Amino acid sequence: MEPIYHFEYTETEKTFQDMYLMFYQSRSGYGYKLTIFFMGLLILFMQVSPDPSIVTPKYIIQVAVIWALAFLLGFLGNKYIYAGFNRKNAVKSGAEAYAQRVEKRGTELHVSIDCYEEEFVVSFQEKQEQHTYHEVTRLMETSTMFGTVVGGVRGQKKMVSFPKDALKEADIDDFRRFMTGKCTNVAGGFKELKV
Incomplete structure (x- = not known):
């Protein structure tokens, strides 16, 4: 059976770096939000005493403003500081992973991804991985990459990412x-x- 969409590419160091950057960026947005949310709750509960007269409208407004400022600082820090760390780590991790892959196999890895009606199949060298669309829990993209997170419905989560320019004879928007x-x-x- 012919696939509906076909991707084909040879892994390079740049491909690995782009994959790692997507991975780091996909998880960075949640980290600071969860941290600030739970720290805010903790501080709020620590401040509430048995004396209800302390919890005044003024107090609630102060807590809300401080919490909003913390989210703003977290957002800016994530966007301008943490993003720099992500880029640096992605370049380093991608280069290391690529070198290990080439050393282990003795060659660059040729990858193809075929999307059928009910599943997509990732093939590289002698190995194949099949994933149903129902297993996909996240879809993401950067300017150069598509990424999916599969699993979590049952079993361990795994990221499958691939370059946009690897799509053969089809429109990216249609895909x-x-x-x-x-x-x-x-x-x-x-x-x-x-x-």
């Missing part, structure tokens, strides 16, 4: 719509990550 329609466990389609 994006296809995946958004098929991956019913993902709300809102592809999340665009700024890298």
Whole structure:
């Protein structure tokens, strides 16, 4: 059976770096939000005493303003400081992973991804991985890469990412719509990550 969409590429050091950057960016947005949210709750509960007269409208407004400022600082820190660390780590991790892959196999890895009606198949060298669209829990993209997170519905989560320019004889927007329609466990389609 012919695939509906076909991707084909040879892994390079740049491909690995782009994959790692997508991975780091995909998880960085949640970290600071969760940290600030739970720290704010902790501080709020620590301040509440048995004396209800302390919890005044003025007090609630002060807590809300401080909490909002903490989120703003976290957002700016994530965007301008943590993003720099992500880039640096992605370049380093991508170069190391690529070198290990070439050393282990003795050659660059040729990868193909075939999207069928009910599943997509990732093939490299002698190995194949099959994933149903129902297993996809996240869709993301950068200017150069597509990424999916599979698993978590059952079993361990895994990121499958691939270069946009590896798509053969098809339109990227059509592929994006296809995946958004098929991956019913993902709300809102592809999340665009700024890298």
